[in-house]
Amino acid sequence: xxxxxxxxxxxxxxxxxxxxxxxxxxxxxxxxxxxxxxxxxxxxxxxxxxxxxxxxxxxxxxxxxxxxxxxxxxxxxxxxxxxxxxxxxxxxxxxxxxxxxxxxxxxxxxxxxxxxxxxxxxxxxxxxxxxxxxxxxxxxxxxxxxxxxxxxxxxxxxxxxxxxxxxxxxxxxxxxxxxxxxxxxxxxxxxxxxxxxxxxxxxxxxxxxxxxxxxxxxxxxxxxxxxxxxxxxxxxxxxxxxxxxxxxxxxxxxxxxxxxxxxxxxxxxxxxxxxxxxxxxxxxxxxxxxxxxxxxxxxxxxxxxxxxxxxxxxxxxxxxxxxxxxxxxxxxxxxxxxxxxxxxxxxxxxxxxxxxxxxxxxxxxxxxxxxxxxxxxxxxxxxxxxxxxxxxxxxxxxxxxxxxxxxxxxxxxxxxxxxxxxxx
Amino acid sequence: xxxxxxxxxxxxxxxxxxxxxxxxxxxxxxxxxxxxxxxxxxxxxxxxxxxxxxxxxxxxxxxxxxxxxxxxxxxxxxxxxxxxxxxxxxxxxxxxxxxxxxxxxxxxxxxxxxxxxxxxxxxxxxxxxxxxxxxxxxxxxxxxxxxxxxxxxxxxxxxxxxxxxxxxxxxxxxxxxxxxxxxxxxxxxxxxxxxxxxxxxxxxxxxxxxxxxxxxxxxxxxxxxxxxxxxxxxxxxxxxxxxxxxxxxxxxxxxxxxxxxxxxxxxxxxxxxxxxxxxxxxxxxxxxxxxxxxxxxxxxxxxxxxxxxxxxxxxxxxxxxxxxxxxxxxxxxxxxxxxxxxxxxxxxxxxxxxxxxxxxxxxxxxxxxxxxxxxxxxxxxxxxxxxxxxxxxxxxxxxxxxxxxxxxxxxxxxxxxxxxxxxx
Numbered sequence: 042x043x044x045x046x047x048x049x050x051x052x053x054x055x056x057x058x059x060x061x062x063x064x065x066x067x068x069x070x071x072x073x074x075x076x077x078x079x080x081x082x083x084x085x086x087x088x089x090x091x092x093x094x095x096x097x098x099x100x101x102x103x104x105x106x107x108x109x110x111x112x113x114x115x116x117x118x119x120x121x122x123x124x125x126x127x128x129x130x131x132x133x134x135x136x137x138x139x140x141x142x143x144x145x146x147x148x149x150x151x152x153x154x155x156x157x158x159x160x161x162x163x164x165x166x167x168x169x170x171x172x173x174x175x176x177x178x179x180x181x182x183x184x185x186x187x188x189x190x191x192x193x194x195x196x197x198x199x200x201x202x203x204x205x206x207x208x209x210x211x212x213x214x215x216x217x218x219x220x221x222x223x224x225x226x227x228x229x230x231x232x233x234x235x236x237x238x239x240x241x242x243x244x245x246x247x248x249x250x251x252x253x254x255x256x257x258x259x260x261x262x263x264x265x266x267x268x269x270x271x272x273x274x275x276x277x278x279x280x281x282x283x284x285x286x287x288x289x290x291x292x293x294x295x296x297x298x299x300x301x302x303x304x305x306x307x308x309x310x311x312x313x314x315x316x317x318x319x320x321x322x323x324x325x326x327x328x329x330x331x332x333x334x335x336x337x338x339x340x341x342x343x344x345x346x347x348x349x350x351x352x353x354x355x356x357x358x359x360x361x362x363x364x365x366x367x368x369x370x371x372x373x374x375x376x377x378x379x380x381x382x383x384x385x386x387x388x389x390x391x392x393x394x395x396x397x398x399x400x401x402x403x404x405x406x407x408x409x410x411x412x413x414x415x416x417x418x419x420x421x422x423x424x425x426x427x428x429x430x431x432x433x434x435x436x437x438x439x440x441x442x443x444x445x446x447x448x449x450x451x452x453x454x455x456x457x458x459x460x461x462x463x464x465x
Numbered sequence: 466x467x468x469x470x471x472x473x474x475x476x477x478x479x480x481x482x483x484x485x486x487x488x489x490x491x492x493x494x495x496x497x498x499x500x501x502x503x504x505x506x507x508x509x510x511x512x513x514x515x516x517x518x519x520x521x522x523x524x525x526x527x528x529x530x531x532x533x534x535x536x537x538x539x540x541x542x543x544x545x546x547x548x549x550x551x552x553x554x555x556x557x558x559x560x561x562x563x564x565x566x567x568x569x570x571x572x573x574x575x576x577x578x579x580x581x582x583x584x585x586x587x588x589x590x591x592x593x594x595x596x597x598x599x600x601x602x603x604x605x606x607x608x609x610x611x612x613x614x615x616x617x618x619x620x621x622x623x624x625x626x627x628x629x630x631x632x633x634x635x636x637x638x639x640x641x642x643x644x645x646x647x648x649x650x651x652x653x654x655x656x657x658x659x660x661x662x663x664x665x666x667x668x669x670x671x672x673x674x675x676x677x678x679x680x681x682x683x684x685x686x687x688x689x690x691x692x693x694x695x696x697x698x699x700x701x702x703x704x705x706x707x708x709x710x711x712x713x714x715x716x717x718x719x720x721x722x723x724x725x726x727x728x729x730x731x732x733x734x735x736x737x738x739x740x741x742x743x744x745x746x747x748x749x750x751x752x753x754x755x756x757x758x759x760x761x762x763x764x765x766x767x768x769x770x771x772x773x774x775x776x777x778x779x780x781x782x783x784x785x786x787x788x789x790x791x792x793x794x795x796x797x798x799x800x801x802x803x804x805x806x807x808x809x810x811x812x813x814x815x816x817x818x819x820x821x822x823x824x825x826x827x828x829x830x831x832x833x834x835x836x837x838x839x840x841x842x843x844x845x846x847x848x849x850x851x852x853x854x855x856x857x858x859x860x861x862x863x864x865x866x867x868x869x870x871x872x873x874x875x876x877x878x879x880x881x882x883x884x885x886x887x888x889x
Contacts, residue, residue, distance in 0.1 A: 068759055071727040072695045080757050081528070101759050104505070106525050109600060112748075114538065176533060262686030271496045303495040324536075326750060333504050335492055335525050 047150070047440070054440040055090055057149030062094035062172045084259050089440035092419065096180040096438045097154065097172035099344055100328055103257060106337055108327035108345075109314040116322025116352065116364070118164050125165035129158065134457035137393065137449035147454055151420055151447045152439040154179060155347040159355055159432040160462050169347075171438075176325055178344035179436040184423055185329075185343035186294045187415035188353065190229050190402030192312055193297050194373045197225075201304060204229065211300045214271075219279040220296060227283045228293045229401050230381050234281030237290045241418070241442035251292060255332040257342075269334040270295050286388035287381075287399050291340035294402060298339025309337045320368050321356060323349040341417075347434050354423045354432035357413075373401075378413055378427070380405030393448045410459040420447045422455075429459035471574070471864070478864040479514055481573030486518035486596045508683050513864035516843065520604040520862045521578065521596035523768050524752055527681060530761055532751035532769075533738040540746025540776065540788070542588050549589035553582065558881035561817065561873035571878055575844055575871045576863040578603060579771040583779055583856040584886050593771075595862075600749055602768035603860040606841035609753075609767035610718045612777065614653050614826030616736055617721050618797045621649075625728060628653065635724045638695075643703040644720060651707045652717045653825050654805050658705030661714045665842070665866035675716060679756040681766075693758040694719050710812035711805075711823050715764035718826060722763025733761045744792050745780060747773040765841075771858050778847045778856035781837075797825075802837055802851070804829030817872045834883040844871045853883035 045056035054060070066077050079091050081102045086095050095102065130145035148156065154173040158166035173179055181188075196202045204226040209216045219235035220228070227233055238246040250266055252258040254273035267273035274296055281288075298309055305312065310329050318327060327349060330342035345353075356362075357377075361369035380398035391397065398405045406412040410426035420437025433455060439447050469480035478484070490501050503510050503518060505526045510519050519526065554569035572580065578597040582590035597603055605612075620626045628650035633640045643659035644652070651657055662670040674690055676682040678697035691697035698720055705712075722733055729736065734753050742751060751773060754766035769777075780786075781801075785793035804822035815821065822829045830836040834850035844861025857879060863871050 071723065071730075072693070072758055072760070078758055082757055098759075100524075100528065101530050101755055102528050104524065104526050104528060112600070176536070269496070299495065306495075331525055333506060334496055334502055335522075336496070 049441050049446055057152045060090040060093050060152070060440075061170065062090070065090060065093075067091065067094040067172075068098075082259050089438075092440070093152070093154070093438045094172050096419065096436070097174075097177050099180045099330060100178075103330050105328040105342075105344075106308070106310045106331050106335070108310050108318050108329060108343075110323045110326050110349075111314065111319030113319065113322060115324040118159070118348075119162060125160070126167075128461075129166045129458065132454075132457055132461060134453045136453055142450065142454070144454060144458070147450050151435075151450050151454075152437045153420070154436040154438055156433065156435040157347050157351045158458070159351055159358075159434075160465075161430045162355055162359075164351075167347075173347070173436060175348060176346060178325065178327055178346050178349075179421070180417070181343040181345055181350065181415075181421050181436075182341045182417035182419060183291070184350070184415040184417045184421050185339060185341050186291075186402040187423065188313060188317070188343060189294055189298055189301070189309065189339045191357075191369055191373065191377070192309075192316060193225075193229060193301055194376065194401045195316070195369055196301060196305070198370045198373050202300065208296065208300070211303055212296070214275045215296070218275050219277045221279075223283045225297070225300065228297050231287055231289055231293050231399055231402070232284050232381075232385060233288065233290065233293055234279055234283050234285075235288075235290060235292065236278045236280035237292055239290055248291065251295075255330075255336075255338050255342075257330055257332075257338065269332045270336050270338070271299060271334070274299065285385065287386045288389060289399075294340035295338070298337070301339075302336075309339055313343075316368060317353060317356075318349070320366060321349070321352045321363060323352060325349060347436055350423055350436075351432055351434035354415075354425050354434055357425045358427055358430070358432050377401050377403050378405065378411060380407055380413070383407060391445075393445055393452065408456070410456070410463065412455070412459065416444055418442045418444065420444070420451070422451065424455050426455070426459045429463040431459050431462050433458070473865050473870055481576045484514040484517050484576070484864070485594065486514070489514060489517075491515065491518040491596075492522075506683050513862075516864070517576070517578070517862045518596050520843065520860070521598075521601050523604045523754060524602075527754050529752040529766075529768075530732070530734045530755050530759070532734050532742050532753060532767075534747045534750050534773075535738065535743030537743065537746060539748040542583070542772075543586060549584070550591075552885075553590045553882065556878075556881055556885060558877045560877055566874065566878070568878060568882070571874050575859075575874050575878075576861045577844070578860040578862055580857065580859040581771050581775045582882070583775055583782075583858075584889075585854045586779055586783075588775075591771075597771070597860060599772060600770060602749060602751055602770050602773075603845070604841070605767040605769055605774065605839075605845050605860075606765045606843060607715070608774070608839040608841045608845050608847055609763060609765050610715075610826040611839035611847065612737060612741070612767060613718055613722055613725070613733065613763045615781075615793055615797065615801070616733075616740060617649075617653060617725055618800065618825045619740070619793055620725060620729070622794045622797050626724065632720065632724070635727055636720070638699045639720070642699050643701045645703075647707045649721070649724065652721050655711055655713055655717050655823055655826070656708050656805075656809060657712060657714065657717055658703055658707050658709075659712075659714060659716065660702045660704035661716055663714055672715065675719075679754075679760075679762050679766075681754060681756075681762065693756045694760050694762070695723060695758070698723065709809065711810045712813060713823075718764035719762070722761070725763075726760075733763055737767075740792060741777060741780075742773070744790060745773070745776045745787060747776060749773060771860055774847055774860075775856055775858035778839075778849050778858055781849045782851055782854070782856050801825050801827050802829065802835060804831055804837070807831060815869075817869055817876065832880070834880070834887065836879070836883065840868050842866045842868065844868070844875070846875065848879050850879070850883045853887040855883050855886050857882070 132144040254267040329337035415423040556568040678691040753761035839847040844863040
């Protein structure tokens with residue numbers, strides 16, 4: 042078989058088709074050959090191309106807590122009619138590098154593992170590739186943040202949390218840290234001045250200390266430092282001022298999740314189950330990776346099926362209402378859609394996201410479709426475009442841990458789809 | 466609160482009520498106090514009384530693979546009628562130490578986490594204690610063996626496996642080991658001469674090497690030896706002769722599972738899902754602990770809910786038929802019920818199990834109820850008594866890792882229940 046490649050920032054990667062995990066035979070055989078095994082301990086399980094297998098199998102590598110779907114039947118999507126899928130496959134668009142593309146061929150170029158399109162609540166397009174299947178949860182990574190912060194904003198709406206309170210009000214452990222004078226709202230919008238780097242390409246970045254503390258990277262013998270999220274967070278030192286600029290840092294979500302747990306007493310997995318998974322009629326249980334003390338990773342630990350992710354997107358499109366029940370207050374969804382201050386977002390330098398803002402851990406486009414997005418670092422995406430009655434759930438396992446690597450394809454593809462559907 | 470105690474072999478343990486994990490507060494708090502945390506790394510997560518929490522939370526401590534329940538609705542048990550539960554609670558029996566007991570009071574003395582009684586397929590008694598809930602899977606430990614070997618016997622019936630073949634026929638890796646001249650049937654009936662000790666109270670017993678290889682115990686820095694099941698099994702040396710006596714050794718199941726996987730190509734989790742979980746209409750997904758290479762622990766890694774365990778027992782009572790489909794061949798169930806040679810069983814010295822035999826990893830009583838049992842080391846039990854139309858599924862977390870510790874209560878309790886129901 043011939044192999045194709047993607048080049049990004051001067052590095053060459055196997056392309057989407059050539060890196061299909063079935064083609065590479067990861068974990069096949071009894072036992073698999075040594076060079077086709079994926080083990081947690083060798084710390085390569087999130088390397089590419091292993092990641093194409095791993096993101097559909099996280100639970101087989103790390104401890105997890107279940108997000109129960111409840112006892113009820115799965116909710117049914119309405120039946121799709123017509124030839125929408127074929128139309129979408131042929132959809133043409135120009136990527137941000139000026140290249141003409143077709144929707145169907147672009148899927149592999151974004152290392153897509155699965156994609157589901159809902160229009161007016163009906164599934165009109167659904168595809169699975171590689172290791173993903175309809176009933177298999179896929180790692181959401183930072184889409185987890187949007188789930189968690191939507192619940193946090195709900196708790197604020199209910200008066201359980203006061204978004205203007207400072208963090209030590211709930212967490213005295215955070216006195217004297219970067220968060221001493223930060224408000225919960227600043228945390229939820231990631232406008233925090235904290236010395237914490239999240240450059241995946243830098244092996245010395247703080248993100249790796251955080252991951253080792255959380256048990257999501259091996260801790261080789263002699264590893265010092267925090268051995269749980271709650272030990273790690275109080276080590277964070279200030280850098281810059283709060284409230285002035287958007288700065289994307291996963292520890293903010295972890296801190297928010299800590300507050301939610303301390304105030305409600307409810308584990309995140311239970312809150313997700315009772316407030317979303319069960320009432321949405323999700324088809325399958327989800328799960329969350331947990332740290333060595335059992336604390337789930339609120340900043341990126343969730344795995345869910347594509348259809349259940351789409352249900353959450355559809356809930357947001359319906360302004361929080363689902364079968365006559367208001368699962369998320371309409372005011373919370375409206376607040377997210379309004380976004381925050383694009384000027385503060387602009388200071389973060391996301392050149393591919395002009396005019397965006399970040400609110401309650403959603404990426405808000407402020408575009409003509411009213412689109413807002415939840416984003417995972419390997420191309421996972423939940424795209425809600427109310428003006429086009431559109432929800433797109435996509436899982437991917439892109440070799441480059443940065444949305445900037447797939448946005449040049451993804452953003453214009455979604456925009457083209459939204460425009461097409463808006464005309465209907 | 467006053468504390469009660471159990472004494473066994475000169476050691477004193479908190480009794481069933483005093484060791485209730487909710488009472489002890491394991492893993493409660495944000496974070497839990499250090500002495501109420503249960504962590505994999507400190508290797509105390511299977512100690513008592515931690516185990517009372519752990520066996521309902523294994524997935525939060527180790528990597529696991531899902532046993533999918535499928536897309537269909539859960540099968541319904543018929544509604545129970547009458548006042549059976551109250552009658553059962555009052556059931557009197559004499560334990561093997563000569564003490565008069567009542568059913569309800571005996572549950573805590575067996576450290577019961579949950580118990581479900583089916584009579585003619587209808588649930589007539591269902592109780593949950595401590596950390597267990599109806600939708601929460603509990604660790605089955607060696608009940609896993611009975612699931613796995615029932616599937617193996619099915620593969621033999623289907624001609625996929627030949628029980629009279631010797632092990633190296635499928636696993637050349639096992640040439641020169643204890644299994645060089647052993648047949649699959651001898652493995653399935655555990656009549657293998659292998660140097661392997663399974664005395665949980667002995668820290669030098671081979672069972673701990675096996676557990677460390679399988680990732681079910683921590684491997685501290687510098688740990689040598691096998692780091693997966695498939696590396697560990699070929700290290701086993703002969704001791705004694707095959708086919709002469711029953712000798713209970715978990716590695717036999719692991720070896721059998723290896724053969725099943727190599728021959729069918731199907732992972733055990735998938736086989737359990739397709740052949741049992743889905744067609745039985747199980748309510749919840751189950752799961753299996755996996756070793757560092759992703760191989761599930763066929764000898765003890767399964768967790769399932771109490772109701773789903775009961776469904777498997779009911780399938781066996783119905784001779785493998787479920788809603789008109791033969792999920793397990795009737796001949797396989799009949800062969801298990803016939804048992805093997807009690808004389809060979811007697812050589813193993815189980816004084817509490819006179820007249821028993823062991824067949825395809827089921828414990829066969831040869832008693833008047835025709836009872837056969839699947840058994841887990843901390844009191845987990847699946848009891849099928851065809852002559853009384855009875856199935857009992859029980860989860861427990863007994864402090865002593867030996868069925869001998871709870872059999873003096875359990876065996877006469879189940880026999881008394883079976884006798885009562887047979888009169889109906």
